[in-house]
Amino acid sequence: MSYIKPKFIHPRSPKNKLGYSRQYYEGSLSTLCAGCGHDSISAAIVDACYEMAIEPHKVAKLSGIGCSSKTPAYFLNNSHGFNSVHGRMPSVATGANLANRDLIYLGVSGDGDSASIGFGQFAHAVRRNLNMTYIVMNNGCYGLTKGQDSATADHGSISKGGIPNTFEGIDMCALAIQLGATYVAQSFSGDKTQLVPLIKAAINHKGFSFINVMSPCVTFNNNAGSTKSYDYVREHNEALSSIDFVPVKEEITLEYEGEDLVELHDGTFLKLNKLNQNWDPKDKLSIISALQIAHDKNEILTGLLYIDNDSVELNELINTTEKPLNTLTEAELCPGVDVLEKLNQSLR
Amino acid sequence: MLRLDDMTGINDFVVRFANVNGTGSASANTLFGKSIFRMGVPVSAKNIFPSNIQGLPTWYEVRVSEKGYLGRKDGIDLMVSVNPQSLKKDIESVKSGGYLIFDSTKSLPESHWRADIHFLGIPLMEICDREFSDPRQKQLLKNIMYVGALAKLLDIRLEVIEVLLSEQFKGKEKLVSLNMKALQLGSDYVEQNFNFPLPFRVEKRDLVKDAIMIDGNAATGLGAVYGGASVVSWYPITPSTSVISSFEKYAHKFRKDPVTGKNNFSIVQSEDELSAIGMAIGANWNGARAFTATSGPGLSLMNEFLGLAYYSEIPVVLVDVQRAGPSTGMPTRTQQSDLLMAAYASHGDTKHVFLIPSTPTECFEMMADCFDIAEQIQSPVLMLTDLDLGMNEHMTAPFKWNPDRKYNRGKVLSAEQLEEYKNWGRYQDDDGDGIPYRTLPGTHPSKGAYFTRGSSHDEKAAYSEDSPTYVRIMDRLVKKIKTATKMLPKPLCYNCEEKSDIGLIYFGTSNYAAEEAIDELKATGKNVNAMRLRGFPFVEEVAEFVDNHEVVYVVEQNRDAQMRTLLINELEVNPKKLKKVLNYDGTPITAHMIIDQIV
Numbered sequence: 027m028s029y030i031k032p033k034f035i036h037p038r039s040p041k042n043k044l045g046y047s048r049q050y051y052e053g054s055l056s057t058l059c060a061g062c063g064h065d066s067i068s069a070a071i072v073d074a075c076y077e078m079a080i081e082p083h084k085v086a087k088l089s090g091i092g093c094s095s096k097t098p099a100y101f102l103n104n105s106h107g108f109n110s111v112h113g114r115m116p117s118v119a120t121g122a123n124l125a126n127r128d129l130i131y132l133g134v135s136g137d138g139d140s141a142s143i144g145f146g147q148f149a150h151a152v153r154r155n156l157n158m159t160y161i162v163m164n165n166g167c168y169g170l171t172k173g174q175d176s177a178t179a180d181h182g183s184i185s186k187g188g189i190p191n192t193f194e195g196i197d198m199c200a201l202a203i204q205l206g207a208t209y210v211a212q213s214f215s216g217d218k219t220q221l222v223p224l225i226k227a228a229i230n231h232k233g234f235s236f237i238n239v240m241s242p243c244v245t246f247n248n249n250a251g252s253t254k255s256y257d258y259v260r261e262h263n264e265a266l267s268s269i270d271f272v273p274v275k276e277e278i279t280l281e282y283e284g285e286d287l288v289e290l291h292d293g294t295f296l297k298l299n300k301l302n303q304n305w306d307p308k309d310k311l312s313i314i315s316a317l318q319i320a321h322d323k324n325e326i327l328t329g330l331l332y333i334d335n336d337s338v339e340l341n342e343l344i345n346t347t348e349k350p351l352n353t354l355t356e357a358e359l360c361p362g363v364d365v366l367e368k369l370n371q372s373l374r
Numbered sequence: 375m376l377r378l379d380d381m382t383g384i385n386d387f388v389v390r391f392a393n394v395n396g397t398g399s400a401s402a403n404t405l406f407g408k409s410i411f412r413m414g415v416p417v418s419a420k421n422i423f424p425s426n427i428q429g430l431p432t433w434y435e436v437r438v439s440e441k442g443y444l445g446r447k448d449g450i451d452l453m454v455s456v457n458p459q460s461l462k463k464d465i466e467s468v469k470s471g472g473y474l475i476f477d478s479t480k481s482l483p484e485s486h487w488r489a490d491i492h493f494l495g496i497p498l499m500e501i502c503d504r505e506f507s508d509p510r511q512k513q514l515l516k517n518i519m520y521v522g523a524l525a526k527l528l529d530i531r532l533e534v535i536e537v538l539l540s541e542q543f544k545g546k547e548k549l550v551s552l553n554m555k556a557l558q559l560g561s562d563y564v565e566q567n568f569n570f571p572l573p574f575r576v577e578k579r580d581l582v583k584d585a586i587m588i589d590g591n592a593a594t595g596l597g598a599v600y601g602g603a604s605v606v607s608w609y610p611i612t613p614s615t616s617v618i619s620s621f622e623k624y625a626h627k628f629r630k631d632p633v634t635g636k637n638n639f640s641i642v643q644s645e646d647e648l649s650a651i652g653m654a655i656g657a658n659w660n661g662a663r664a665f666t667a668t669s670g671p672g673l674s675l676m677n678e679f680l681g682l683a684y685y686s687e688i689p690v691v692l693v694d695v696q697r698a699g700p701s702t703g704m705p706t707r708t709q710q711s712d713l714l715m716a717a718y719a720s721h722g723d724t725k726h727v728f729l730i731p732s733t734p735t736e737c738f739e740m741m742a743d744c745f746d747i748a749e750q751i752q753s754p755v756l757m758l759t760d761l762d763l764g765m766n767e768h769m770t771a772p773f774k775w776n777p778d779r780k781y782n783r784g785k786v787l788s789a790e791q792l793e794e795y796k797n798w799g800r801y802q803d804d805d806g807d808g809i810p811y812r813t814l815p816g817t818h819p820s821k822g823a824y825f826t827r828g829s830s831h832d833e834k835a836a837y838s839e840d841s842p843t844y845v846r847i848m849d850r851l852v853k854k855i856k857t858a859t860k861m862l863p864k865p866l867c868y869n870c871e872e873k874s875d876i877g878l879i880y881f882g883t884s885n886y887a888a889e890e891a892i893d894e895l896k897a898t899g900k901n902v903n904a905m906r907l908r909g910f911p912f913v914e915e916v917a918e919f920v921d922n923h924e925v926v927y928v929v930e931q932n933r934d935a936q937m938r939t940l941l942i943n944e945l946e947v948n949p950k951k952l953k954k955v956l957n958y959d960g961t962p963i964t965a966h967m968i969i970d971q972i973v
Contacts (some may be wrong), residue, residue: 083823086660086815099825106815108659109827110652111682117607121656121664122815124605124640129660129816137429147652150645308884339640347636351604352661352814356781358638359602359663361628363777369596372773373586 043079051076053100063215063256064094064163064240068216070103071132071161074225075102085130086122090115090144093170094136094163094241102132114145116151119158120340126350127341131158131228137178138168141196145177149170152205152234157339159235160199161229163215165243166254173246184251198238199331200317203310208233208337210313211330214259215241220328226271227296233337240326259326266305266316267329270297288333298330307333383574384491385415385440387451389524392464393517394457396428402517403434404767405542406517406524408535408783409534410438411587411769414579418444418886420766420962425612425705429431433458438576441893444769445886451574452527456498456519462486464605473572475520475528496523496563505559506552515556517822522560527568529575532557534543551744556875586734586772590763593734594693595620596773597741599628602781603691605664606641606827609651610670612705613761617667651679651692658689659826661786661814663745670699670712673719680754681720682828687801687810689748692756693741695764698960707960708761710882711932716756717940723848727858728756728910732885736908737763749784751858752812760884760931762962783813792821800824800835808854855911862909866915868892874901877923878955878972879916881907881937883962884929890965895972902927902972911941917945926952927972933958 039047056065075085082104089095091112098107110118119133136373140162145307151160166179173186180195202210209231213221221239228235240259243294248255253262272295288296288307298307305312313332322326389406393399400421407419415438422433437447454475455464461476462485468474470490476482478495485492498519502512515938525532536554543549561591564570582750594617598606608618622641629638650666650909657664668676673694683690683698693784696712716728727747740757748755787795792813798821801810810833813822824835831847832838866911880888892902905919920926920941928938942949955971957963 081819083819084816088656104820104821104823106813107825107827108656109829110655111678112830114648114652116657117644117652118659120642120649121605121607121653121658122660123656124642124653125657125660125662125664126816146645147649150649154642167772210620324432339639344640344642345637346640347631347634347638349631351638351640351657354602354604354638358631359604359629359781360600360775360779361624365628365776366600366773366775370584370586373588373772374584 039290042076044081046076046079048072048076051082051102053098053103055101056097058093058096059245060243062093063102063165063239063243064097066215066218067161067163067221067239067241068097070221071101073218073222074229077222078226078229080130080229081245084128085132087132087134088115088119088122089134089174090136090139091134092139092168093243094134095139097134097163113139113142114147115139116144116147116156120151120154120156123156123158123340124346125352127157127346128350131156132229133158133160135160135162137162137164137166137176137198141177141198149201149205152202152207152236154340155206155208155233155337155343157232157234157341159225159237161225161239162238163241164198164238164254165241165247166195166252167243167247169243169246173243180253183253186246186249197317197321199236200314201238203314203332207236207332208334209235210332211237212326212328213239214263214326214328216240216256216260217263220265220268223269224330227269229332230271230292230294231337232292233285233334233339253324259260262324262326264302264320264325265301265328266300266302266331267307268301269330269367273298279346296330296333298303301329302307307331308335383451384577385438385579387438388572389436389438389452389454390446390450390467390722391434392453392455392457392460393432393434394459395423395432397428397517398514399432399434399517401454402514402521405518405535405538407519408538408587408769409525409530410436410576411582412534412538413530413576414582415576416442416444416581416769418766418768420446420762421963423706431457440579440581441942443886443889443890443965446964448853448964448966452572454524456516465491468945469599471499477524494527494568496520496560501559501563502712505555509551515552518553518556522557524560525557526561526564527570527572527575529571529577532561532748534969554824555794558926574801577881581820582769584772585769587623587767587769588734588736589616589765589767590734590759591616591733591765592620592772593737593773594667594741594757594759594764595622596624597738599624600738600775601663601742601745603663603665604639604656605657605662606639606666607644607650607657607664607668608641609644609647609650609668611647611669611672613697613765614667614669614672614693616765617693618694619889646674648679651676651690653887654692655679655683655688655690658748662690663749665693666743667693667695669695669697670715671702673712673715677715677720680726681722681724683754684720684724684726685722686826686828687752687812688826689752690754691748692743692754694756694758695757696758696760698958704960706761708883709958709960710758710760710884711936712758713932713936713940716758723854725911726754726756727751727855727862728758729863730758730881730908731763732882732906734763734768735773736869738773743863746782747858747861749852750782750861751809752784753854753858755870760883785809787811787813787817787822789818792818798822799833801831801850801852802833803850808850808852809857828876859911859913862913864910865919866906868904868906869896869901870903872901874903875924876902877919877926878902878904878929879907879919879926879941880904880929882931887963887968888929891968891972894969895963907937912941912944916941917947920945920947920951924951928952929955929968931957931963966968
């Protein structure tokens, strides 16, 4: 496999509003297996950021450990990245966000990283409504250590070794909704049309945006009998909604009339086309029951599952000043000599 | 040999209070200690308490010392026992010829009597029942009543206590007069029933000067506010919790945006210690000064993250208020037993910088310094205190702050600097001091982005498993920590004017007992040179001190002589030269514990 990627950008390649080509949003060459679902998700992240004309240096991309956590090296080369320790990306992202609330935080994790070793950190980042986009590249197995079942592997799903999984699988979306995530979506790495707008809307959402992406492991979990193989996910994918992200108000034209438009906090819109009438994306109870029904029918619900537009994110919840804390100077941080002298006096 | 306790009893004695925890005794006992401090006499107070909220025995020990010795002292001159659970043991612990104050509402069992001590029975409960009506007040005022009795017995002026009470209950005159009544009742009972004052007692002095009284954790929290910490993540654990409460208190007072009233800081109580250190690292990576505070069990959990911060070169400040381990150990007892773990935390080859304050004043100063050092070296910096320093109030020098002080934010490149920097690499040693230049996210649209990782990387921060590259980076880290050593507070010498063959090394809260021991040894004709360590890795002076003495005693409060191990390991000195002087029973070390292991 080649480790060199051409840096040349064709002068006539299309540019976004900032004058950057799509290539400017790419990363280094992936070292994942050929055909890995994760690479498609990386490409969807690149598309979303390019199309939204995000300034790459205003993004911090963070991950834990595992195949999925390697991917931040494969997108957004002009962003700072942080490949932390296994299962601990949520805490690093929380600290980073507290230090500078003005950046876009994009976390990438896997099912081992978020549903097992980092289960606790995931849960608490969700309940604090940390303002970040959190993508789990979910393949139901441990790829880097050669294919052990993960905690999201479905009960009875057959691994490459031919053994059915003994235990219940964790439904990350249902979990995130229960824990108080304010944006929850599910998608499939092979469905870029659905995934790209979901990522855009997630980035735009203020609060914890969670996207669980079924991302088959071509090497260790793509066999017959696995419920996370390409074939299985394609056959059992039940789209709840199709979605379009409308970046600014002005772009809403007559063509959207009659559609279900969801207004976001900053005046942007989500155009939601509900394909299934049995749920309401603002109603927790209906989506939890829809997920349970789908589970019983061996279906994977995809699309935007839940959104709370009145979301209040962590920094607002704890009343932190609007100015990023990492820009505060001595004058704002140090109470000074006179205060100290008064304190001394009160301690005598 | 001559013991200090054979000398005059004026301003030189120990009072111990035996209480039940959760009965409000702490404020009465503190009031007693503070009143002596206000009379200008050096005093030190120590809480000896269980890992429990209500109902178990707790003790409070006050040492009064004309000479200013603030360490714990063996031998109890006066015991105030209001806890029937521990009464028998409490009576046994009084020094021969000493005194016991007890609640004589119920008579003392025959078996408890001792012929060699004085029993001063005061019917505390009976008087309280007669004089006060509210049940909770009865319990609280019973404590104030024995303070009144002590005041009479020890010649402490009631006016001094009255001033303290009116400061404490500012604006609540009713409470002041209620407390004064209880105080007077105790005092009157002594006046009518016993000989007073006792042979040992308090005499007004001017020895306290401008000293203040504060506990180490409060000073540490304040130091973090002054040091510019703006992100704090933490998980509750005794005895470190009050570091955070202190930061929170002072930050709410002094760190509000004057216009919006919003916080110029953020504090997050995390789900565990792993997360606490993770957040602090994330915030520091992003350019805010952040810290966490914990104790031994938390430090164990933080090991993995400390390795990441060391290897990916992220500053972070961590306070470890040490307690007795291993495992849960004795959570409310003191020890200095996390030294080895702190020095080499995490798997693989690592070495961490730590600072060791001895007093609350140093907690304040060193905590602020920790941020400057961490940001300069881009690596974890720990401050190791202990329960004795952290949770007990100490008489200490007033806090000072240089008005011209500027935070040293280390090598962080601005957008302009990035424009000019030729061939920047995140992990390049461009200055020859082992410290590279870092960049913060969001600084420059096209320059300075890099990938932070705990996996091996080259000078440009690219993933690399190339052996020579790995070795180069690992060797540079050694060089970097050497550079860091120069930034640490220097060790201090004590009694080094006259050269001796015997050396004594100590650190942290052993300071109090060690200096007293050295003075006492000197008074008996044994001269000992001493050095107080204040940081790790060791500076040159420590090696010289060891070289210059034939035998060096290393005083520490742990079982395995961990500082001695560090000295042997780091300075490669002959182990036979370093003698252990230890106390690891969970109580603060005393001068006599040291003397007994030297002589």
